[in-house]
Amino acid sequence: MCGIVTVLFLEMQLSVVSALFTVEVPQQLYVVEYGSNVTMECRFPVNGSLNLGLLSVVWEQKKQGRLLSKEVYTLRNGKPFPLSQHHDYIGRAALLHSELKRGRALLQITNIKITDAGSYLCLIEYQGADYKYITLEVKASYKRINKQIMRKSDEDQFVFMCQSEGFPLAEVFWQNEKKFNLSGSANTTYTLTADDLYNVTSVLTVRPNLSETYSCIFWNKELNEQTSAHISTLALMSTQYSGQKSLVLFIIPTCVIAAVLLSALIILQKRKSFKNCNAKKGRKRKLHHFFSVTGKININ
Known part of the structure; x- marks a missing residue:
């Protein structure tokens, strides 16, 4: 006052x-x-x-x-x-x-x-x-765009999501690699954060070609500024393949190590049996020689 x-x-x-x-x-x-x-x-x-x-x-x-x-x-x-x-x-x-x-x-x-x-x-x-x-x-530019891709297990559809924070409120446009506008199929929502920024989330559900790339574009009209992010179905497939590949790379060495250990155990067992057999034969030869000399018993 x-x-x-x-x-x-x-x-x-x-x-x-x-x-x-x-x-x-x-x-x-x-x-x-x-x-x-x-x-x-x-x-x-x-x-x-x-x-x-x-x-x-x-x-x-x-x-x-x-x-x-x-x-x-x-x-x-x-x-x-x-x-x-x-x-x-x-x-x-x-x-x-x-x-x-x-x-x-x-x-x-x-x-x-x-x-x-x-x-x-x-x-x-x-x-x-x-x-x-x-x-x-x-x-507040929409510099950092968080993106996510999911595949519906019961349907042959992909769900793409882009999320970012900025100010003023931005519009979100979607397009495929052929620059075809897909924004009509997207659902875009926003909330206000504690810092008065707009938290904008846009979700697009499509049935794409496996090799297609999609782009989400945040257009800040008041600042005449745009930022974008690109999402490909190959990313999800490569992730799944990477997981399967990792599992295979884990199983194969494990099986090889188990086989080597088993082989080593068999070899050791055979060597032990072979040594025991030779020891018995050696004792028989000594007894045969001893009784042959003393003439007390003849061992065939």
Whole structure:
């Protein structure tokens, strides 16, 4: 409330001092990516060295259709006034104090949100008062498209799905590799995330040729921007083949190892039997020789 009163008070002075003190903006429109940072600038005359104690800077966000503005940052008589800062900007918005002596009031906002979009009032009082408006637009490109393919077990049909998040709301178009439009057969839905992004999901069910490739295209009309992803039935088939191949590659070595172990066991058993047989024959020969010498028994 104090910030709004200050703004109204300063605006009343403009008709008197506007000819002596003018705020300028080198850039009136900023278009930034969701999650990035932005630094907006307005300039004012210093007239020599800056007397910080006489300087007041107010940055406010004004949105169309909303009566109350959000106070983004306030510098009053050279000192920050954090108590009036809107909670949406706490820890994210700051004034670059080192640039004030050059007559530059730079507002830096980090981790840009969708709700940061709007008009920003830059009002400065320093041996006079003036203000300008700067527009901030926030975009969130549908860069990452998650895709999935499934095959209906009871029908000869494939289900393709594409999902992505962005802002503003995008349309989704489907086409095959011959550029034939299949969007009429798709079901596209969307929900809003906690960050005010659109979560768009589009599902296409078709009976395709086994080698055909399909594309889902996210068209962001307001940004004149499109992103796409490609899905092929071969991907599903290669996955299934890969699984079967892996199973075969597992079974064959297992069988080979089992056969080798079994063969080794048989060989060891035969060697053991052969050694036992030779041992028995050796004992018989020794007994035969002994009794032949003593003449006590004749062993055939």
